Amino acid sequence: MDHQNKQRQLQEDKKYLNQFGYAQELLRDMGGFSNFAISFSIISILTGAVSLYTHGLYYGGPGMMGLGWPIVSFFVLLIAASMAELTSAIPTAGALYHWAAILANKRWGWYTAWINLIGQVGIVAGIDYSFALFADPLLAGSFGYTSTETTTLIVFAVTLLLHGILNHIGIRVVARLNDFSAWYHIGVVVILVVSLAFFTKDSLQPVEYLFQVGQTFSDKPYMIAFLIGLLQAQWTYTGYDASAHTIEETVHPRVRAPWGIFSSVAFSFIFGFLMLSVVTLSIKDAAAAATSDNAYIYIITQALGGTFGGVVLWLVTFAMWFCGLSSITSFSRMMYAFSRDKGMPWSRQWAEISKKYRTPAKAIWLVVILSFALALVDYIIKTVNPNTAYTTIAFLTAVSVVGLYVAYGIPIYLKLRAEAKGTFQAKHLGPWNLGRWSKPINVLSLIWIGFISIMMIIPPNENAAYALAAMFAILLIMDFAYYKNNFEGPEAALNTSLEDILKKEERYSAQDNTHSV
Amino acid sequence: MMILGFFLLLLVLAAAVAIGYKANQSVRNFDERSHESFIGHKAKK
Numbered sequence: 001m002d003h004q005n006k007q008r009q010l011q012e013d014k015k016y017l018n019q020f021g022y023a024q025e026l027l028r029d030m031g032g033f034s035n036f037a038i039s040f041s042i043i044s045i046l047t048g049a050v051s052l053y054t055h056g057l058y059y060g061g062p063g064m065m066g067l068g069w070p071i072v073s074f075f076v077l078l079i080a081a082s083m084a085e086l087t088s089a090i091p092t093a094g095a096l097y098h099w100a101a102i103l104a105n106k107r108w109g110w111y112t113a114w115i116n117l118i119g120q121v122g123i124v125a126g127i128d129y130s131f132a133l134f135a136d137p138l139l140a141g142s143f144g145y146t147s148t149e150t151t152t153l154i155v156f157a158v159t160l161l162l163h164g165i166l167n168h169i170g171i172r173v174v175a176r177l178n179d180f181s182a183w184y185h186i187g188v189v190v191i192l193v194v195s196l197a198f199f200t201k202d203s204l205q206p207v208e209y210l211f212q213v214g215q216t217f218s219d220k221p222y223m224i225a226f227l228i229g230l231l232q233a234q235w236t237y238t239g240y241d242a243s244a245h246t247i248e249e250t251v252h253p254r255v256r257a258p259w260g261i262f263s264s265v266a267f268s269f270i271f272g273f274l275m276l277s278v279v280t281l282s283i284k285d286a287a288a289a290a291t292s293d294n295a296y297i298y299i300i301t302q303a304l305g306g307t308f309g310g311v312v313l314w315l316v317t318f319a320m321w322f323c324g325l326s327s328i329t330s331f332s333r334m335m336y337a338f339s340r341d342k343g344m345p346w347s348r349q350w351a352e353i354s355k356k357y358r359t360p361a362k363a364i365w366l367v368v369i370l371s372f373a374l375a376l377v378d379y380i381i382k383t384v385n386p387n388t389a390y391t392t393i394a395f396l397t398a399v400s401v402v403g404l405y406v407a408y409g410i411p412i413y414l415k416l417r418a419e420a421k422g423t424f425q426a427k428h429l430g431p432w433n434l435g436r437w438s439k440p441i442n443v444l445s446l447i448w449i450g451f452i453s454i455m456m457i458i459p460p461n462e463n464a465a466y467a468l469a470a471m472f473a474i475l476l477i478m479d480f481a482y483y484k485n486n487f488e489g490p491e492a493a494l495n496t497s498l499e500d501i502l503k504k505e506e507r508y509s510a511q512d513n514t515h516s517v
Numbered sequence: 518m519m520i521l522g523f524f525l526l527l528l529v530l531a532a533a534v535a536i537g538y539k540a541n542q543s544v545r546n547f548d549e550r551s552h553e554s555f556i557g558h559k560a561k562k
Contacts, residue, residue, distance in 0.1 A: 019554050063518065070525035074532060081536045089555055102555065211522035255544055262540065266533040273526070428555035431547035432540050441536075494556060 009252050014505070017248060020092055021493030022340070023504035026249045026333070027171065027358045032256040034175060035247075037182035039240040039264035042330060044127070044323035045272035046185055046316050048236025051130035051393055053279070054295040059229030061215030062205075062286060065276040068226065072233035073269040075448035079405075080240055080265040081434060082412045082445045084258035087244045088430025091253045094337035095244035098490045099411035103418045106489025111475065112410045113338045116241075118471050119403025120331040123239055124371040126396035127327050128163065131320040132156035133393060137297070138313060153379050157372060159321065163328050164368040168354070168361045174329055181322035188315045189275045195312055196278040200303040204281040217290040227455050234452055235397040236272065238404045240264050242330035245337070258432035331367045336360035341490045345482060355507065374399075398456045398464035409449040412442050 014024040030038075049056075049069075056064040083096075092098045096116050101109025132155040139155070140147035166174055197204070216225035243260030247253045250260075279296065282303040283289055292298040296316075301309040339350035354361040378395055416439065418424035434441055457465035 016554070020556055066522045067518070067525060070522070070529050074525070074529045077529065077532050077536065081540070084540070208519045211518040213518055258540070262537065266537070269529055269533070424555060427551055427553045429543075430552075431544045433543045434536070434539055435543060437536070437539055491556075 006251065013251060013253055016091065016254070018498065018501050020490070021496045021501070022092065022248075023501045024248070025353050025504065026093070026336075028249050028251055030175065030246060030250040030256075032250075032252075032259060033182070034179055035243050035250045035253075035256050035260035036263050037179050038246055038326050038330065039243045039260050040185065040267060041178055041181040041322055041326040042123075042127075042239030042242050043237060043264055043268045044185065044319060045236060045268050045275055046188060046319035047127055047130050047323040048238070048397075049232060049272055049276055050296050050316055051126075051133060051320070052232035052235055052397060054290065054292070055394055056229045056232030057280075057286065057295050058217045058290040059220070059225040061212060061217070061290075062209050062280050062283065063211055063213040063215070064226065064229045064232065065280040066210035067213070068230050069233050069273055069276055070269075072230055072237065073265075073272075075444070075452075076234075076237040076265055077262075077269070078441045079408055079412075079445040079449065080262050082415075082438075082442050083241065083244065083408060084261040085429065085433050085438060086411055086415060087247065087261060088254045088258045088432035089428055091247045091257065091430070092337065092490070093245050093248045093333045094341065094490060095241055095247070095334065096407050096411055097334075097338060097343070100414055101489050102491060103411060103414040103424060106487060106491065107483070108410065108414060109489055110343060110479070110483050110487050112407050113334075113343050114475050114478075115403055115410070116334060116407035117338070117403075118468070119238070119400045119405075119407055120327075120334060120367075121370045121374055122396050122398075122400025122403055124160075124324065124327045124331055124367060125374045126235070126393065126400050127320065128159045128324040128371065129156050129375055129393060129396055131159055131317060131324055133294070134297070134313065134317040134320060135159075137294070138310065138317065141310075149379060149382060153375065156375060159324060160368045160372055163325050164364055166325060167328050167332060167364045168359055169357050171357060171359050174325060177322060178326055178329070181319070181326065184322060185319055186271060188319055189271045191315060192312060193274055193278045195308070196282045196300075196303055199308065200282055201305065202284060202303075204278070205283060207281070209283075210277055210280055215286065217287060228458070228461070230452065231394065231397060231401065231456060231461075233272075234405075234456070235401050237265060237268065238400060239327060239330065241334075241404070241408065242326065245330045245333040248337075249333075254430045255432055258430070328364060328367055332360050332364040335363040335367060339363065341488065341493065343487055345478075394461055395463055395467070398461045399467055401456050402453045402464065402468055405449045405453055409446055412445055412449075416442050416446075 010028055013028060017024055056068065060068055086099050090099050097109045097113030100112035132152045136152045136155045137147045214222055216222050218225045240261050243257045247257045250257050279299055283299055284302055289295040289298045297313060300313055304312060335350055338344060339347040344350055350363040350366060352362055415424055
């Protein structure tokens, strides 16, 4: 897009945002690829599918990769398409909660926001904890210490801190790293595929090994075990709402952001399947791998040897680092947008944009603190009761899957309801829409969301159910203590005069003129 | 099970292509003049 067209588009995008009562406070500089890249980086097949590879293999055997991955991918594509359609129609950073609030009422919006928030805390904690789970043993091997729950927690804390600093002060650096991350993920998958296909010590398993059913290393009946194992794929496919949360920073958002959501899922399916296939076909002893501390590390090391395997594993681990960086970007935008509408206690703080760095700095640090707190609670529980059956990563990921997917599902349901009432009509749809396919796709999406939410909290992951129930109880208390008197909802922004909106924007326009390239 | 596996793979690819095609058609055929922003109930008053 040349400079003149870009300026014209920016003005159009800004005016569209102003209609919702919001000023253009965030820097609108992301193109289509950047918007896709942030979601692709947060989905991160090299984080979710890798860190939960043990979980998937343990419960569902090799067939989890060949069959579980496409089953989950199909339904997630439908969910992504449903969300993409809403993104195009209502292009604000609040996304899910904003859609819920104006499709129904502010109470629906408030609950959606908080459930989304709970899911996001789980996501950030889960991703950075995954990085720590991989980096700590690798560091321990290099520096000669023993990797323990404590050392992993320390690595996790340092990672969160670094991510917080970068997100606070380096908006353009983060944007570049985001774009690089997408290519990095693809590059590492190619390296993995080539390494395992051509440089493995022994030959690969036959293709049918990938679709083998009946083998579980758990004590559950296979069908139940397979469903539990779906957490691996389902957690991988979280966070693509990032394209919607960064919509106020995207040029031509009503087309680019929905494509960002949808194509990030589609490409993750392809590259994820390639990666999972070659890794699974490299397995020599599935039982040994599934019962090891980390099946993925075990398989790669067995197949490629210690040195080459170590290099490949470090490449994969860095992908997780990029994923964590992007997840904090996305979460902080959601928190900023919700605080802008006074949805949180001390909202004015979290809604503040740093004039120097153009980032929601305080929201970023609150994200870091909340994510650390969640993992710390789990660490304390395990210190008190070391015989807990679940793993930290399964706990964090189950919390985030349920939180996020319920938050994804609520506006999809409310859209169907608003359509049935006649309040949301075809003329309200944005350019990216599904036409007559919308309703069946939305319905199938909701069925899957209901089903998977239940599967994520049954034993052995019942602690996730308790955690979610406790969080919901806190929400109810906050509802009566805070929401009733303070939350005005996004529609209150419609009372902001254009004059006030433009005054807010003037604060930043001088800076934009200095920084524009 | 290999047949089921390949069927599932094709199903996902077909869904991705079909939805992508449909969405692309919608973007091309979009008419801004007949579009109305959905900004909530208060906007209607």
